[in-house]
Amino acid sequence: MGSQSNKPQTMAQKILAYHCGKEFAEEGEIVNANVDLVLGNDITMPLAIWEFKKVGLKKVFDVNKIAIVPDHFTPNKDIKSAEQAKLIRIFAREYNIKNYFEVGCMGIEHALIPEAGLAVPGNLIIGADSHTCTYGALGALSTGMGSTDIGMAMATGKTWFMVPKTIKFNFNGKLNKWVSGKDLILYLIGKIGVDGALYKSMEFTGSTISGLSMDSRFTMANMAIEAGAKFGVFNVDLKTKEFLRGIGKKESDFSIFKSDENAEYEKVYDFNAGEVDLLVAAPHLPSNVKKAKDLGDVEIDQVVIGSCTNGRLEDLKVANDIIAGKKVNKNIRVIIIPATQKIYLDALKAGFVENFVKAGCVVSTPTCGPCLGGHMGILAEGERALSTTNRNFVGRMGHPTSEVYLAGPAVAAASALTGRISIPER
Amino acid sequence: MVISDKAIKYGNNVNTDVIIPARYLNTSNENELAAHCFEDLDKDFIEKSRNSKIIIAGENFGCGSSREHAPISIKASGIKLIIAESFARIFFRNAINIGLPVISNPEAAKNIKDGDNIEVDLDRGFIKDITSGKEYKTNPFPEFIQKLIENGGYVNFVKAEALREN
Numbered sequence: 001m002g003s004q005s006n007k008p009q010t011m012a013q014k015i016l017a018y019h020c021g022k023e024f025a026e027e028g029e030i031v032n033a034n035v036d037l038v039l040g041n042d043i044t045m046p047l048a049i050w051e052f053k054k055v056g057l058k059k060v061f062d063v064n065k066i067a068i069v070p071d072h073f074t075p076n077k078d079i080k081s082a083e084q085a086k087l088i089r090i091f092a093r094e095y096n097i098k099n100y101f102e103v104g105c106m107g108i109e110h111a112l113i114p115e116a117g118l119a120v121p122g123n124l125i126i127g128a129d130s131h132t133c134t135y136g137a138l139g140a141l142s143t144g145m146g147s148t149d150i151g152m153a154m155a156t157g158k159t160w161f162m163v164p165k166t167i168k169f170n171f172n173g174k175l176n177k178w179v180s181g182k183d184l185i186l187y188l189i190g191k192i193g194v195d196g197a198l199y200k201s202m203e204f205t206g207s208t209i210s211g212l213s214m215d216s217r218f219t220m221a222n223m224a225i226e227a228g229a230k231f232g233v234f235n236v237d238l239k240t241k242e243f244l245r246g247i248g249k250k251e252s253d254f255s256i257f258k259s260d261e262n263a264e265y266e267k268v269y270d271f272n273a274g275e276v277d278l279l280v281a282a283p284h285l286p287s288n289v290k291k292a293k294d295l296g297d298v299e300i301d302q303v304v305i306g307s308c309t310n311g312r313l314e315d316l317k318v319a320n321d322i323i324a325g326k327k328v329n330k331n332i333r334v335i336i337i338p339a340t341q342k343i344y345l346d347a348l349k350a351g352f353v354e355n356f357v358k359a360g361c362v363v364s365t366p367t368c369g370p371c372l373g374g375h376m377g378i379l380a381e382g383e384r385a386l387s388t389t390n391r392n393f394v395g396r397m398g399h400p401t402s403e404v405y406l407a408g409p410a411v412a413a414a415s416a417l418t419g420r421i422s423i424p425e426r
Numbered sequence: 427m428v429i430s431d432k433a434i435k436y437g438n439n440v441n442t443d444v445i446i447p448a449r450y451l452n453t454s455n456e457n458e459l460a461a462h463c464f465e466d467l468d469k470d471f472i473e474k475s476r477n478s479k480i481i482i483a484g485e486n487f488g489c490g491s492s493r494e495h496a497p498i499s500i501k502a503s504g505i506k507l508i509i510a511e512s513f514a515r516i517f518f519r520n521a522i523n524i525g526l527p528v529i530s531n532p533e534a535a536k537n538i539k540d541g542d543n544i545e546v547d548l549d550r551g552f553i554k555d556i557t558s559g560k561e562y563k564t565n566p567f568p569e570f571i572q573k574l575i576e577n578g579g580y581v582n583f584v585k586a587e588a589l590r591e592n
């Protein structure tokens with residue numbers, strides 16, 4: 001869909017304008033836009049429901065356009081979290097919410113929503129979870145908000161946005177062996193910092209990006225928030241369309257928006273992907289990025305492979321390639337969490353799960369679990385984890401003196417075998 | 427509205443995990459949340475917040491998760507205002523939506539010291555550091571955000587709209 005107005009626009013401007021029934025959205029302008037999906041989880045939805053009920057409406061704006069995913073503390077870890085989950089379950093029944101995902105169908109929301117076909121190109125999606133920006137991988141605009149915003153959007157189907165400026169990131173060149181989307185996004189955050197794209201839309205382009213798998217694109221869009229961004233978007237291409245066909249979507253089910261050739265960017269970065277090594281983000285910021293091979297001897301107590309960042313099939317395959325037929329180091333715990341039931345099943349059929357169990361890993365049902373220090377792998381005082389998740393803030397996975405190093409699945413799997421942060425053997 | 431109180435100062439990138447750790451997110455009760463506010467950043471926060479009700483911070487305050495529990499726990503612990511060099515966008519929005527005033531002013535945030543006595547006039551747009559005698563001008567909020575604040579937060583705003591439509 002091209003712009004009918006003469007002024008050039010970015011993808012973000014076009015999608016926002018479209019959702020306000022306008023031809024042009026001015027950067028910096030505050031617009032009130034219709035949203036295609038409103039999302040919440042077991043932590044944020046209870047508050048959103050509370051706020052929604054204050055408005056005093058009998059119905060939500062559209063029973064098909066709300067998704068509720070109890071993924072953080074589920075299967076419930078204690079009585080309090082069970083009460084929270086119960087509250088959203090009852091709400092979903094009472095208000096006839098179509099997209100409620102009970103444990104057993106549930107997956108980590110940002111892996112589940114695209115898989116369930118609830119995010120398609122051209123959509124405008126908001127979620128009460130900061131990693132809602134993940135669907136930018138599909139050429140949608142999506143972003144995290146708080147519970148009040150989500151409660152109000154459940155009532156009105158709308159929310160307010162300030163139209164952001166866009167920063168463009170060109171990646172060109174061939175990826176090195178084992179290097180994936182996680183390394184590209186860590187590289188970028190290492191360059192621009194955790195507020196390097198504050199309030200901005202990030203647009204990822206270039207030959208490296210065209211060659212990148214959808215799973216790696218989801219990983220990159222997912223971590224746009226770790227640079228402070230509002231959106232992280234990719235163009236729709238053959239890979240996107242193949243993914244959409246795979247989940248049963250037809251071309252008529254979505255709209256493709258693309259930045260105009262002469263659209264104005266606040267900044268354009270050009271990166272050579274061939275320079276990107278296997279990376280880690282050392283404690284306690286995602287921008288504290290170092291080459292894995294330069295780290296020296298860093299012993300670890302736990303490896304986690306999972307989360308909305310790297311719990312997809314491609315990640316499990318990489319882990320399997322490295323771990324299958326071997327034993328993990330006996331001094332560490334290795335926890336592998338497929339992000340959705342479908343990914344779990346696919347990993348089972350491919351034989352990955354059996355290989356992981358034989359190697360001495362724990363394989364868990366889908367949950368956010370240890371990623372936010374919730375349950376299923378909390379760190380004790382002074383312990384250190386290497387994790388494929390997205391945040392390594394103080395105390396993120398447990399005790400305030402524990403440490404989290406972030407990396408992609410290849411470094412995680414290699415480290416599982418050695419018990420110290422390692423890169424895979426050639 | 428005029429707010430005058432003592433300042434507690436923190437650094438850059440104060441994230442939502444240290445404002446309210448996820449291990450306490452199994453509740454939405456604001457008093458329970460307030461009891462653990464800033465626990466992993468500053469063990470003495472609760473004690474300090476008895477006499478100091480303005481937070482001063484560096485860049486990117488409130489970065490990290492979208493948990494509204496973060497501004498809620500700060501507000502419930504009695505804090506009246508946050509002045510930072512810059513805010514993470516979700517935190518900024520959440521704070522406005524629940525009626526916790528937040529001002530982004532790099533100069534004031536840099537210069538004001540821990541323990542300074544501060545007076546802020548939100549309507550007239552100035553910050554006065556009584557201890558040092560310095561004054562700073564603040565930008566007024568965009569019109570739409572002013573409307574939200576005038577209505578006492580986003581919920582009241584939407585309620586008013588819903589009433590008008592019926």
Ligand code: SF4
Pocket residue numbers: 072108109110129131307308309367368371372389390
């Ligand atoms: S996996 Fe981690 S980052 Fe992703 S939604 Fe769950 S808690 Fe948040």
